[in-house]
Amino acid sequence: MLKQVELTYSFNDLEPYIDELTMVTHYSKHHATYTANLNAAIEKNPELSQKSIEDIFIHLSEISDEALKTALRNNGGGYYNHNLYFSTLSPKGLRKPEGNLLKQIESDFGSFDDLKEKLNNAAATRFGSGWAWLSTDKSGRLSVSSSPNQDNPLIETRGEWTPILGIDVWEHAYYLKYKNLRLDYINALYSVLDWEQIANLYNKVKAS
Numbered sequence: 001m002l003k004q005v006e007l008t009y010s011f012n013d014l015e016p017y018i019d020e021l022t023m024v025t026h027y028s029k030h031h032a033t034y035t036a037n038l039n040a041a042i043e044k045n046p047e048l049s050q051k052s053i054e055d056i057f058i059h060l061s062e063i064s065d066e067a068l069k070t071a072l073r074n075n076g077g078g079y080y081n082h083n084l085y086f087s088t089l090s091p092k093g094l095r096k097p098e099g100n101l102l103k104q105i106e107s108d109f110g111s112f113d114d115l116k117e118k119l120n121n122a123a124a125t126r127f128g129s130g131w132a133w134l135s136t137d138k139s140g141r142l143s144v145s146s147s148p149n150q151d152n153p154l155i156e157t158r159g160e161w162t163p164i165l166g167i168d169v170w171e172h173a174y175y176l177k178y179k180n181l182r183l184d185y186i187n188a189l190y191s192v193l194d195w196e197q198i199a200n201l202y203n204k205v206k207a208s
Contacts, residue, residue, distance in 0.1 A: 022174065077150030101199040129148070
């Protein structure tokens with residue numbers, strides 16, 4: 001059975017940037033529901049139980065049952081995307097990238113500020129619900145993109161690109177506090193993003 005990532009902080013620890021009620025609702029309701037629905041789909045299709053969620057995404061197009069494919073895409077995406085999102089937040093994390101990740105950011109984007117501008121644009125201009133991503137491939141290159149709904153780069157590129165940072169721009173991620181001011185929420189996230197954890201994910205993909 002797949003499980004939600006365990007939070008290393010309390011629901012109110014990201015205040016004032018992400019409010020407690022949003023965290024409780026987001027993690028305990030939305031993320032929990034995606035996880036439960038994904039496990040229900042896998043339980044009905046035991047051949048999937050031995051596969052990682054990444055492997056399911058990479059081979060999603062090969063599934064002939066359209067209802068199952070949709071369930072895996074929507075609920076699997078909701079499970080995976082939120083695991084990434086919550087795991088890269090911290091009340092005491094590293095607030096700027098360092099080391100090899102920073103060097104690659106400077107190589108691919110020019111500077112950390114240039115990366116933030118691209119991420120902000122990808123997140124702010126995503127029409128409706130979805131995500132903005134910082135992703136890497138096994139060579140260590142970095143890419144910024146956005147996806148609708150609960151899609152992600154693993155699904156879209158069949159595993160060529162792996163996200164290491166996801167900005168959730170579904171309204172449930174920010175509307176209780178920020179209302180329609182999505183960009184204010186996006187900018188606030190940088191105060192709780194843990195770039196040490198993001199770097200760990202980056203190095204893990206490169207080493208795979």
